Amino acid sequence: MNFIYENINYKIDSSGIVPSGGDIDEINKTILIDRGIPEKFHQGIAVHEIEERKLLMKGHSYVYSHNEAQKKELEFYKKTCGEENALNLLEEEELVVLSVCSRRTTPKKSKIILTESENANQSPIKPIIEIKNIKEALFENKRYIIDNSEKLIGALVDVYEKGGIVYIDRDVPERFHESLTLNELVTRKNLKNGMGWTMAHLEGNKTEKEFLGIKYGPMDGQNIFNDEIKFQNWKYSNEKKELKEQGGHKVIYEKGEILSK
Numbered sequence: 001m002n003f004i005y006e007n008i009n010y011k012i013d014s015s016g017i018v019p020s021g022g023d024i025d026e027i028n029k030t031i032l033i034d035r036g037i038p039e040k041f042h043q044g045i046a047v048h049e050i051e052e053r054k055l056l057m058k059g060h061s062y063v064y065s066h067n068e069a070q071k072k073e074l075e076f077y078k079k080t081c082g083e084e085n086a087l088n089l090l091e092e093e094e095l096v097v098l099s100v101c102s103r104r105t106t107p108k109k110s111k112i113i114l115t116e117s118e119n120a121n122q123s124p125i126k127p128i129i130e131i132k133n134i135k136e137a138l139f140e141n142k143r144y145i146i147d148n149s150e151k152l153i154g155a156l157v158d159v160y161e162k163g164g165i166v167y168i169d170r171d172v173p174e175r176f177h178e179s180l181t182l183n184e185l186v187t188r189k190n191l192k193n194g195m196g197w198t199m200a201h202l203e204g205n206k207t208e209k210e211f212l213g214i215k216y217g218p219m220d221g222q223n224i225f226n227d228e229i230k231f232q233n234w235k236y237s238n239e240k241k242e243l244k245e246q247g248g249h250k251v252i253y254e255k256g257e258i259l260s261k
Contacts, residue, residue, distance in 0.1 A: 001014075001039075001042065003031065003042075003043055003046050005046065005047060005050055006050075008029065009029065010029050010030065010031050010046060010050070011028075011029065011030045011031070012030075012031045012033060012042050012043075012046055013030050013031065013032050013033070014032075014033040014034070014035055014037065014039070014042060015035060016032070016034075016035060017034060017035065018032050018033060018034040018198065019034075019197075019198055019201075020197045020198065021033070021034050021037060021045070021097040021100050022034070022037075022045040022046075022048065022049045022097070023049060023196040023197045023198055024049040024050060024053050024196060025194075025196050026053065026194055027194045031045070031046040031049055031050070032196060032198075033045055033046075034100050036096075036100045037093075037096055037097065037100060038096065040089075041089075041092075041093040041096065041097075043076070043080070044073050044076055044077055044089070044090070044093060045073075045093070045097075047069075047072055047073050047076045048069045048070065048072070048073040049069075051065075051068065051069040051072040051073070052065045052066055052068075052069035053065075053191075055068055055069070056188070056191060057191075057192065058162070059160070059161030059162035060160065060161070060162065061158045061159060061160040061161075061165075061167065062154075062155055062158045062159070063152060063153065063154065063155060063158055063167075064160070066154065070090070073090065074086055074087065074090050077089050077090055098240045137166055137178075137181050137185075139181075139182070139185045140185075140189075142164070143164065144159070144164050144165060144166045144181070144185075145164060145165050145166070146165075146166050146168060146177065146181065147165055147166070147167050147168070148167070148168040148169070148170055148172065148177065149170060150167060150169075150170060151169060151170055151171070152167060152168075152169040153239060154239070155169070156168065156169050156172055156176075156180055156231075156232055156235065157169070157172070157180040157181060157183070157184045158184065159184050159185060159188050161188065166181050166184065166185070168180060168181070169235070171235065172231070173231065175224065176224070176227075176228045176231065179208045179211060179212055179224065179225070179228065180208075180228065182204075182207060182208055182211055183204040183205060183207065183208040184204065186203060186204040186207045186208075187200045187201055187203065187204035188200075190203050190204070205225075208225065209221065209222070209225055212224050212225055
């Protein structure tokens with residue numbers, strides 16, 4: 001399906017699995033939508049992905065970018081479906097996307113093959129990320145303030161590149177802060193290089209696993225990563241339940257970058 005938005009022609013591809021529900025390949029001008037999502041939501045999701053990526057590329061945080069993209073998507077639905085039906089359609093879409101994403105948040109466990117010879121002669125490797133006093137991170141010669149005072153929706157960690165801030169959900173255990181920060185910074189770096197969310201997250205996970213393996217050893221590092229995934233699934237499951245019960249949305253913060261409800 002072709003979709004023209006702001007005089008740019010995009011292709012909508014809904015033939016595969018997209019863990020995040022929707023994604024965008026900016027290089028090929030393709031909107032990727034999970035095959036489990038009905039066609040009536042495709043154009044709205046396309047608008048969302050285009051608008052969200054614009055703001056992320058400018059250095060805004062994910063929750064802020066997502067929030068603004070949701071508003072643009074609602075405007076689009078108002079134009080195509082009318083004022084009365086727009087919000088209902090967006091709410092229905094959110095429930096579908098939450099359902100699709102919740103089925104695919106846990107990656108398959110990879111088999112780790114270890115031999116003493118592989119690790120016997122390893123020279124010390126300088127960490128690629130450092131966090132000092134828990135509240136500051138250094139990554140590729142740029143410093144970020146760590147703020148874990150707020151509740152995030154739809155994310156454990158977020159980056160406000162323009163402000164030099166890494167946001168971590170207030171419920172995330174401190175032992176995950178360092179590796180989550182690294183994962184998100186690597187993910188954002190790859191997004192800027194034109195990757196979609198899926199591939200960028202895979203690269204972020206790969207770097208995080210390597211970092212944890214170097215710092216804590218292969219087995220302990222993998223255990224920390226597995227515990228982090230379990231925590232993520234627990235948070236997203238509860239979040240999905242709360243959104244349904246309270247009639248809430250992933251449209252969350254109205255002022256600034258990250259503000260609590």
